[in-house]
Amino acid sequence: MQQRCLVKFFVLFGLTIFLETQAVVVFPKTINYKTRKIKFEQVQALDYGKDTNQKLIEYWGKPDQVVRSGNGELEWIYRERLIETISVESAAFNIAEKSGLLNGAVWIPQDTDPLSKIVNLAAQFKGAHFIIKSEGQVSRDYDSDNLIYRDEDRGVSFLVSGQSKLISAIVWSIPKKRESTTKPSYNHPDTE
């Protein structure tokens, strides 16, 4: 009886060690979301279409959630900070499932973050040429006044609240062109 228990113990112990080793191989670093800080500059500096998910692991450790997107992509979701007792999503990355290449990202600023203001954020994208579009009809009885800023060449978009004019999210995708000019410009298609 004692022998059987001992065998069970060693099997379970071995299994635990094995699983932990595997986890370390996939996610060598684990950072708690309470202490994690995903900086805009870090997400901005990633080379979309060239960098891989290894860079994310280096920076922020294992994601809090992985979602299969269905188009051969995985979404790595990172959470941080607390509103009362709730953690909120801070960034999410689209990753090609086979190659591990970064295809895109979303970074969500806090309202206290200077980058939640469009003027401050725009200064980070020197040379960008943003086309601004209204989010428009979002249900059969409501038209949103939220705005979407998009520079396709750079693969950067902002979602801006129409009421508060604060940035709700910044999205990166694989840029069409990788070189940049010097000054940002903002042209609304309706006023051009």
Added chain:
Amino acid sequence: MAVKSCKCVLVSLFALGFCLQLLALAEPCQKGQHWVRAHYRKGYIRADGVNVSATSVVAHCQDNPPSNQNWQVKLATGLPHAWQQGGERTVEWTLEQKERVLDALSPLPQVLLNTAIEGIYRLKTSKIDVDNPAAGFNGQIAIYDPAFSTRQNLSRVMAHEIAHEMYRQFSFADRTEYLNVAGWRVKEAPSGLPVIVPRLDGYVDEECADSPTEDFAKNIEYYLFDPSKLKNVSPDISQWIHKKYGDKFKMGVAH
């Protein structure tokens, strides 16, 4: 002589008739009341869900709900500013419709009544969906013909439209909190644009998945008019609304 006295009688009668007309036009109501002229009123669903049958309303004085003062001035004419649905046509408010809208607003919770609305406009029908009772954009609400049909609870329609505006006016923190509790997330769409994607389930109505603002408006509507459904389907959201707006956030007597 006889002609002269006849003229005199005629003038007197005319003057008397004029005075009587003036008296009839004057609103004989006390302060805090308003005069309701005689009119035909179609059947409708009251805020509490009771079916009220059609009737000819006799002219009478009616107590003003306190909300009247704020809302009466918002019943606007013409097309809402920068209205997105091109080709929609305005119609005149009837007395009955104005009364109905003000009555429908009065039992709504104070939080809804305190929401800043720029104007309530009267349009014929929605270009998007002819059955739409109302629509909103940028602080303005359009009320369409179907809002006054016997199938619609106008209080519920108004609560829904005002809730859209509440969501628009949310602080950054409030919005983040709602998106978090309701399971909405921003994602990079295949086009590279930001897209807000819904949770997988837990909707009181399939239209909730359209957008966070529709989800919020529907959830507020159900919290007030069908709370058990919201509690069963989305208990977290029901709890969040209760925590945020408190015990007084419910349909009540006229405000």
